[in-house]
Amino acid sequence: MEKSTLEAQTLASAIDIGMIDLKIAEFYVTPGGFTGLRYGENDHNRITLRRAFPIGNPEEYISVADKTNKEIGMIRSLSELTKKQYEIVVSELEKRYYSPTVFEVKSVKDKLGYVYMELLIGKEGAKYKKNCAIKDVNKNIRMLDDDKLAIFDVDGNRYIVESLVNLDKKSLKRLEPYLF
Amino acid sequence: MKTFVPEYIISAFAAQGIDTSKFVYATHTDFADKSGYLDSYIAVSNEKMYILYGEEKVVKTSGARRIVAVYEPKELEIHDLSSLGELTLERLLSTGRLCNEQDHETSILLVFSIGFISDIEKLIKVVKNIRDGIEPLTDILVDEELFCHKCGTRYPEPNRKLCPKCMDKVSITRRLLGFFGHYKQKVIIIFLTMLAGSVFSMITPLVGTKFFFDEVLMEEGSFYGYILGAVLLILLVRAVGVALNILYSYVLARTVPWIVQDLKLRIFEAMQRLSVGFYTSKRTGSLMNRVNQDANNIYWFFVDGLPYVVVNLFTFTGVIILMCVLNVKLALICFVILPIAIIFFRILWSIFRRFHHKNWVYNSQLNSMVSDSVNGQRVIKAFAKEDTEARRFAEVGGKQALVDIHAMNTSSTAFPLIYLFMFLGQVIITAIGGIMVLEGEITIGTLLTFIAYLSMLYGPLEFMSWVSNWWARCVDSAQRVFEIIDAKPDVTEPDNPVILDKIRGNIELKGVKFEYDPATPVLKGLDLSVKAGEMLGIVGKTGAGKSTMANLIARLYDVNEGSITIDGVNVKELSLTLLRNSIGIVSQDIYLFIGTIADNIRYAKPDACTEVVIRAAKAASAHDFIMALPDAYETKVGAGGQDLSGGEKQRLSIARTILQDPDILILDEATAAMDTETEASIQKALFDLQRGRTTIAIAHRLSTLRDADSLAVISDGKVVESGTHKELMEKKGEYHKLYTIQLEGLKVINMEA
């Protein structure tokens, strides 16, 4: 038993995870609106940012890939970035992982395997109503942790209920049959 | 000229002083990059593209109780189409961006959430059509195809034409009853005997109580003193009632199983008809749950529930009418009490339905877990995770138990309360009726009959409350069953299928795009062609989309864009049976049906004789391992049968295909799970099989593609290189790289050996 853990350690540490050296990295926004990265001698004018743990740990282990989807390296934690760099990276990430917050669940109808929901989504001060259809509720209405809920509709949109505890009573009651 | 411009978008743009009369296409998208999340409207005319950023505010208008959306424009962008370069679409995870590619520079025009991607795709197509100088809306589906013909609701999934709104509980029940249609005579007999039975039970109090008390026991009654006759009459009424009951139960028992059998068959047939996509989009656990559990729910409801519903409804109305006839005043008092009870029952009903739904979901989770752990036993054991699995199971099971407990608690408090309430009603009636008897308004017989009738109401009421829960379960089940029956297969037989005498096997794929899940493209514009009788080798990394391509050629799925033609005919126009019979796929994952090895080999040609089966097995190098099994060709395989290794299964699958003798052969890593020696021996069989047939061979090991007439390298859903082995080696690209890597690998092995 002991031996196998030892082996696992060596196995895992044998691989270089390839962190980006933030000292020589500079993220910037191109005139066309894309995000680029100057890294040492190289200038990548279009990069893709992906989260390794988009649900449980969105702020850490960010993969940076170039135009051809080849990984340049990873950022261990967004907190290691300077404020300006942080803003650039986060705004690109938010575009990729855009998921509007659900403020209210106005109605829920269960019809023939589909659940139709009327949601109030958006952000503080700019909320709007959205109708969506969800199929396979076991799969597409998911608790992310004890309090956070994600809803995926048939179009591929995702909506997040930040906190069930803070949701109003009526909305919660409407969602309740689908929470597991 | 056809245009598609929604009214609300016109008014939003018109408010900006824009001439909207030239708009040909417009759509709403939901958020823009510039100043946070916004509603943007985007429109194109023949010369320009307009983007309006703003916010749809939800406001409550004073007075009216309705909430209305008001559009607050923020910013307007106008682009001349001539000043824009090529418009492209980029998909991110939950967003997409509309980009403008010009002079090797790309800039982002618009960012939107992924749900709008098909609308933006249409927009790009419209712009392209305008630039090509053709009718702007050519090849663009708007409206009609996306909406239900009956009610106009948008299909939740455009390629699954299933409208959930057109299905409600009543119509589901009506449809269920529709299954009785084929058994009209028996159903009529059942109905008549049931109704007659309840008529007899309804007149029992009239005879047994009112007649007995008022006419037999009373001095002024017309049959005063005829006790024996009266008792015999009462007995007779009762006996006829019972006889009728026996009769209808008998007929019922002989009818309903057939009806349910019908239903089960319909489900099973529907499942055969459905496209592969349906199965991959649902968890198998819940699908299995559907067929068995749901059909059973419906069965028991038909046998044990529905007939009593009819009887009880009839009795209920009958008794109410009789009460009114007996004494209107007393009946009216009852009518005040009854609705309150009904409201009680309805509330309970909705609560129970919820519980049931939850219970069902947990149940199917548990089922999935059981099948998961059965199928994954080896992995579970290998990682010593038995306890974890048990814990996971206990967790869900525990949750289900809580739901059950909650349901039971609710019923065990609610029902006694309702009974108390009913008893109260009876007491009130007795008191008021008693006064009426004393005052000579009604006879004693009337009061007693009335009370007897009142208690006859409780039965149906109680049953209805309980059966409504049951009915709910049945409707819930029926809803899911009909989902299977109604689901329109994505892949459908054309109306006028083209039937070719002989498929020669010229295959051509043009700009094929395909996605399993919305907005995650797997094939992104794939072009390929194979000449009749030639062999095309395909290489590429795992996940590149090779198997997907094979499935598309056999039309297990339909392409989203582009076309696949065989001998110049689009596969969508070919007869499905012909197509599938002429294509043989030896695929990566092989399914063996429950049955013997011989049955499995002759799956495509069930009438093939024994010798042919053995020959096919020999050709596939399967004979030797089959003979090593105790029951040889009669070894049972499939679920619960003999376990075979991956390579052995592949050999059976090859034998199956050899026997099928298809015109087009697709080998999807057909020999990947075999050792090199077996592979080499099979190669020969395959080579014989390939001769003269169009063959598409997908392989990891490039050595297996030695004989290919041409080769294609697929990467990321596209063909990145194609040509002969020689051409590709000279090109020193992707293929060259793969080839040298594998060659190096072989050298190392040889040196070590």
Ligand SMILES: Nc1ncnc2c1ncn2[C@@H]1O[C@H](COP(=O)(O)OP(=O)(O)O)[C@@H](O)[C@H]1O
């Ligand atoms: N039934 C399915 N549903 C959703 N995605 C799928 C399905 N089958 C395959 N995919 C995805 O499609 C891509 C291509 O798969 P496949 O054609 O099997 O690749 P290959 O055969 O080249 O290894 C993969 O990313 C895979 O995850």
Ligand SMILES: [Mg+2]
């Ligand atoms: Mg494959």
